[in-house]
Amino acid sequence: MVPQRAFLLLAAIAGLVLLCLWRVPRAGSALIRRAFTRGGARTVARLAPFVPAHVAGRRGVAYGTRPEELLDVWYPEGTEHPLPTVVWVHGGGWVAGSPADVEPYAKILAAEGYTVVAVDYTLAPAARYPLPLRQVNAAIGWLVEHAEELHIDADRLVLAGDSAGAQISAQLAAAITEPSYADLIGLRPAIGAGQLCGVISHCGPQAPALLAGARGIGGWFVRTVGRAYFATTSFDSPRVREASVAEHVSSRYVPTLVTGGNGDPLTIQGRLFTERLTDAGVDVTALFWPADHEPPLGHEFQFDLNLPESQQVLDATKDFLARVTR
Numbered sequence: 001m002v003p004q005r006a007f008l009l010l011a012a013i014a015g016l017v018l019l020c021l022w023r024v025p026r027a028g029s030a031l032i033r034r035a036f037t038r039g040g041a042r043t044v045a046r047l048a049p050f051v052p053a054h055v056a057g058r059r060g061v062a063y064g065t066r067p068e069e070l071l072d073v074w075y076p077e078g079t080e081h082p083l084p085t086v087v088w089v090h091g092g093g094w095v096a097g098s099p100a101d102v103e104p105y106a107k108i109l110a111a112e113g114y115t116v117v118a119v120d121y122t123l124a125p126a127a128r129y130p131l132p133l134r135q136v137n138a139a140i141g142w143l144v145e146h147a148e149e150l151h152i153d154a155d156r157l158v159l160a161g162d163s164a165g166a167q168i169s170a171q172l173a174a175a176i177t178e179p180s181y182a183d184l185i186g187l188r189p190a191i192g193a194g195q196l197c198g199v200i201s202h203c204g205p206q207a208p209a210l211l212a213g214a215r216g217i218g219g220w221f222v223r224t225v226g227r228a229y230f231a232t233t234s235f236d237s238p239r240v241r242e243a244s245v246a247e248h249v250s251s252r253y254v255p256t257l258v259t260g261g262n263g264d265p266l267t268i269q270g271r272l273f274t275e276r277l278t279d280a281g282v283d284v285t286a287l288f289w290p291a292d293h294e295p296p297l298g299h300e301f302q303f304d305l306n307l308p309e310s311q312q313v314l315d316a317t318k319d320f321l322a323r324v325t326r
Helices: 004-023 025-050 099-110 131-145 164-177 179-185 216-230 238-242 267-279 308-325
Strands: 055-062 070-076 083-089 115-119 152-162 196-202 256-259 284-287
Touching: 025 099, 025 216, 055 099, 070 099, 083 099, 083 131, 083 164, 083 308, 099 115, 099 308, 115 131, 115 152, 131 152, 131 164, 152 164, 152 308, 164 179, 164 196, 196 308, 216 238, 256 267, 256 308, 267 284, 284 308
Parallel strands: 083 115, 083 152, 152 196, 196 256, 256 284
Antiparallel strands: 055 070, 070 115
């Protein structure tokens, strides 16, 4: 039997660890990052059998001076001319993830006749909003400057992303297409609205304020990433609402594909995003499932191409890209 004094000491240590994880964004973010890293490895393994062989490209191309300001570029083997280009921003709750997580999916899309660029950015809490947004904007500017060598058609660009990366991409698109919003967030877009053809949002938190009432482990996750990225525990704060894309779309917004699984707590945000786009008269394609769909489709389900529903999302993505870039 553990002596009472030792038991109290262990309980106190456990309490301090829990308090640290609860109150210190760096500690909580590190725990979340490890979980996302393991999840990313599983995603890559699941996608590996579906990756086409004849795709070429370059990894770790620097678009800026920070160590994280790198991008990967993929295109069909033998490409000699500019191709419509998908700029993909990876997810990870703003605190985790890397271009390696989406490399297989990027190659699958590249094989369809596109240049696909996976952009990295500095993770929170080392970087807080809006730095990653500014970094992706800078990456696009760099890509336009180096378009010829990277087989990029700078007049046929699509911003895409999954999870937090979908939020960053969609927010940047809002700034590119609506000057008043760009002024509001203090961003000078690297490209003109005429160069942007579309937006792809897979499982994106496009209305983060809807997370304000989260409880339990989900509430801990929300508060941890909120404190890490937005420097606040309140997802109802003005700072978070500024980044809520659903609240800032206009009729100038580009055609958009929105998807989400019925078992994903972020899908409610995707549905609201879709409603706001529709109300604004924007060309929007949405792919959701009924609440009672079995098996439940969780967050980032689209990366498991063993699921027929994920194949449906991939087909919708290909069709959308073909339509908006032709």
